[in-house]
Amino acid sequence: MxxxxxxxxxxxxxxxxxxxxxxxxxxxxxxxxxxxxxxxxxxxxxxxxxxxxxxxxxxxxxxxxxxxxELELRPRDEELGRVWVRDTYVNCFVVDGKPLYVATGTTRAPGLKGPAPWNDGIFVWVAESLDGPWELVDTTVVRPGAEKGKVWSPEFAGENEPGRTVVAPWQEYWRDEEYGKRGNVWAPEVHYFRGSWYIVACMGDHSRKVGSFMLKSEGGLEGPYRVVEGNLDKPFGDRAPGGPEWIDPEVYYHIDGGLYAEGDKAWLVLHNHLYAEFRDDMEDIVQRTNLPKFxxxxxxxxxxxxxxxxxxxxxxxxxxxxxxxxxxxxxxxxxxxxxxxxxxxxxxxxxxxxxxxxxxxxxxxxxxxxxxxxxxxxxxxxxxxxxxxxxxxxxxxxxxxxxxxxxxxxxxxxxxxxxxxxxxxxxxxxxxxxx
Structure with a gap:
């Protein structure tokens, strides 16, 4: 739209x-x-x-x-008394002629001090105004057995089916002797573009591949979401220099992906000063390698x-x-x-x-x-x-x-x-x- x-x-x-x-x-x-x-x-x-x-x-x-x-608390938040979140994202969209506010960010799994070496997905809150009340988006129809408000997680890999990938192989949880369970999603952004909901986020430093990706909803804001074609095998763009020393440079791409839209066109905005125009079908970026710089x-x-x-x-x-x-x-x-x-x-x-x-x-x-x-x-x-x-x-x-x-x-x-x-x-x- x-x-x-x-x-x-x-x-x-x-x-x-x-x-x-x-x-x-x-x-x-x-x-x-x-x-x-x-x-x-x-x-x-x-x-x-x-x-x-x-x-x-x-x-x-x-x-x-x-x-x-004052975001609605989940059971995990009750001891702290508020939601622990990094990389806070808030936006306001017109949906069905009314303003809709959305909030998300990097969260941590129960029992962990931060969002590493793993966390358990992307949560979204909604409100009719900045004053709230800020409620978890109702995902109970999409996933009756999952935690309310969780729109995507590596744990949803079991929902993959031919022709529809919810979690790409490089986004799935994995284990090693040093860290145990690994795999985390960071810095999500929610976007409403041409009548569809998108989430741009990145797999964090403990993932099989580190970098930015995009999800598209097949329903409303609550999902269900799937991975776009361009991220089935890797994050957006080329491998990037400058990752932490302990990360294999062969798996480190550009993080902190975001989306900028103007009219009927949209662009990916990336860490390391890069940008790229999305294809008209929003399934990938037009230029997959050697992306231009601001x-x-x-x-x-x-x-x-x-x-x-x-x-x-x-x-x-x-x-x-x-x-x-x-x-x-x-x-x-x-x-x-x-x-x-x-x-x-x-x-x-x-x-x-x-x-x-x-x-x-x-x-x-x-x-x-x-x-x-x-x-x-x-x-x-x-x-x-x-x-x-x-x-x-x-x-x-x-x-x-x-x-x-x-x-x-x-x-x-x-x-x-x-x-x-x-x-x-x-x-x-x-x-x-x-x-």
């Missing part, structure tokens, strides 16, 4: 311009009069040298600009980036990545915050969201800026009222949210209000205090 995605605001707002996004703001509210556009919040000058992270408190996740979603303004040196995501907003394309903001010591003894490759003495501080903007999907993209401190590995979306949001999960692996005093508040399904700086500024930030 062309135009069914609420990210294309013209569906809801027509020519209403900045309704719901622009903030009427006197210039005097902002120090130094940084913006000539009095009706929009201003751009902040780029940090120097390029690659320096902006750590100002206005860019942090705060009580006044963000919230944690034209970007890289840092020097370019660090490891994750969670690539594209949103078209007000005629511009916004390319978002997740990057570790690392601390090190400047010559004068002060602390340096930067998106750089690991260096002697540098430590991971926050998992940030960085964004660049372009006139075309493929680029060239502008220099990147810090869009949200601690908001990394997320997606941008527009709600039914035209308000721009992003997700977050507060990475518990390292840095700020790994501190023992904060661990209980990490790995959450969160959303944060975003602000657009207008047709001259063309930047997106988390909602700043003065905005």
């Amino acid at each position: 062309p135009g069914s995605h609420l990210n294309r605001r013209s569906l809801l707002l027509g020519t209403a311009g900045t309704l719901g996004l622009a903030t009427v703001l006197p210039t005097a509210t902002w120090a130094n009069g940084l913006s000539p556009q009095q009706e929009y919040p201003p751009n902040w000058p780029g940090m120097k040298p390029y690659g320096t992270a902006d750590t100002r408190k206005d860019l942090w996740l705060r009580d006044d600009n963000s919230r944690v979603l 034209e970007q303004a890289p840092y020097s040196p370019e660090p490891y980036l994750e969670g690539a995501h594209v949103l078209k907003h007000e005629g511009k394309y916004y390319l978002m990545h997740a990057a570790w903001n690392r601390t090190s010591e400047n010559p004068d003894g002060s602390t340096r915050y930067a998106y750089n490759a690991p260096e002697n003495g540098s430590e991971r501080y926050q998992y940030d969201a960085i964004i660049a903007v372009a006139d075309k999907f493929e680029g060239p993209y502008s220099k990147r800026w810090t869009a949200g401190v601690g908001a990394g590995h997320n997606n941008l979306f527009v709600d039914a009222d035209g308000q721009l949001w992003a997700t977050f999960f507060r990475n518990p692996v390292a840095g700020y949210w790994a501190d023992p005093s904060r661990k209980e508040h990490a790995a959450v399904a969160g959303v944060v209000r975003m602000e657009w700086t207008g047709p001259e500024g063309n930047r997106i930030y988390v909602k700043r205090k003065n905005g």
Whole structure:
């Protein structure tokens, strides 16, 4: 269904311009009069040298600009009292003329501390508004004996039949002497495109092959889902450099796959700065190898980036990545915050969201800026009222949210209000205090 995605605001707002996004703001509210556009919040000058992270408190996740979603608990969640989730994904779609909000992310199996060396699939929650209630999608008709809300899992391999693959061989659970049971699915995204439901996700570092794949529903949001033709034998794209040292490079492909749609066309967006157009039947990408790269303004040196995501907003394309903001010591003894490759003495501080903007999907993209401190590995979306949001999960692996005093508040399904700086500024930030 062309135009069914609420990210294309013209569906809801027509020519209403900045309704719901622009903030009427006197210039005097902002120090130094940084913006000539009095009706929009201003751009902040780029940090120097390029690659320096902006750590100002206005860019942090705060009580006044963000919230944690109260997702329906499963039996496994009752002890913690909330859903443990990484790589939070939330979006809003028009289905049968009404807004439908969906949420998903990387979850862990009962008894495990994280989503490795195995987890047990993809869960989806739905709501009529961001305020909820957020309920597990009803999968009981599709799989009466399976846990409610679980739309896909390696454990569904027994449902494979000739001409219909629910779980490809490379996605199935397996065992070895070192880890025991292995196989995990990470970073799922849910998409509604041309009247069908799709899930793009990746098999994680403990899988037989590590990389991105797509599922197509043969029913509604609840499924049942099957693997598309292009992923029956492997993940999307070529084998990729840069995987963990302990992974066989012959099985490591590009992770963090996502989908970008515009009109009747859709593109795969991949880790390592790659993209590829989908075939019209959505069963595979047009160019299977040597995929093109977004034209970007890289840092020097370019660090490891994750969670690539594209949103078209007000005629511009916004390319978002997740990057570790690392601390090190400047010559004068002060602390340096930067998106750089690991260096002697540098430590991971926050998992940030960085964004660049372009006139075309493929680029060239502008220099990147810090869009949200601690908001990394997320997606941008527009709600039914035209308000721009992003997700977050507060990475518990390292840095700020790994501190023992904060661990209980990490790995959450969160959303944060975003602000657009207008047709001259063309930047997106988390909602700043003065905005």
